Amino acid sequence: MPNARTTEPDALDAALAACAGGDPDAFAPVYDALSPSVFGAALAVLRDRDHAAEVTQEVMVEVWQTAARFDATRGSARTWAVTLTRRRAIDRVRSEQSRRARDQKDLDASTVGAERDVVAEEVERGLDRSAVRDCLDTLTETQRDAVVRAYYGDLTYREVAEGLGAALPTVKSRIRDGLIRLRDCLGVNRG
Numbered sequence: 006m007p008n009a010r011t012t013e014p015d016a017l018d019a020a021l022a023a024c025a026g027g028d029p030d031a032f033a034p035v036y037d038a039l040s041p042s043v044f045g046a047a048l049a050v051l052r053d054r055d056h057a058a059e060v061t062q063e064v065m066v067e068v069w070q071t072a073a074r075f076d077a078t079r080g081s082a083r084t085w086a087v088t089l090t091r092r093r094a095i096d097r098v099r100s101e102q103s104r105r106a107r108d109q110k111d112l113d114a115s116t117v118g119a120e121r122d123v124v125a126e127e128v129e130r131g132l133d134r135s136a137v138r139d140c141l142d143t144l145t146e147t148q149r150d151a152v153v154r155a156y157y158g159d160l161t162y163r164e165v166a167e168g169l170g171a172a173l174p175t176v177k178s179r180i181r182d183g184l185i186r187l188r189d190c191l192g193v194n195r196g
Contacts, residue, residue, distance in 0.1 A: 046090040144186055
């Protein structure tokens, strides 16, 4: 059997012909000779190593299964394999684009079809704000001050501690205890 690891196209063509004849031992040198070119062609189209590796595997299986279709008079084995690769990679890009378009269409349809009751939402937000204000009034003054500075003032624990002139662990405890009391007051379940 010819050695397809050489750079001789004729040796590779002969090894591919042996594959077509059903010789499983002939495929290893064909794989070694063609897979780098196949992977490179797939990567050039897909620009993703994982997808390119998958396409390379698919193409090399196709090369093994369809080796009898190879016609050396129409081009080299490498050209044939790279052509198969480009076709399969382009199909994968088109398939991915179609999937994304379908997903976007489904998402658009689900959000457009959902009617919103703007008045009810505004009332709920107002009630939520009122409930939070009422629950904030149940906190101690130090807890309320720390929680308000942290969450409404958008400050870090360290910044709250510096602003209050208190130790960082003390401020963390005040905020934690205040949030626990708020959770209980608002009836929020931990889940």
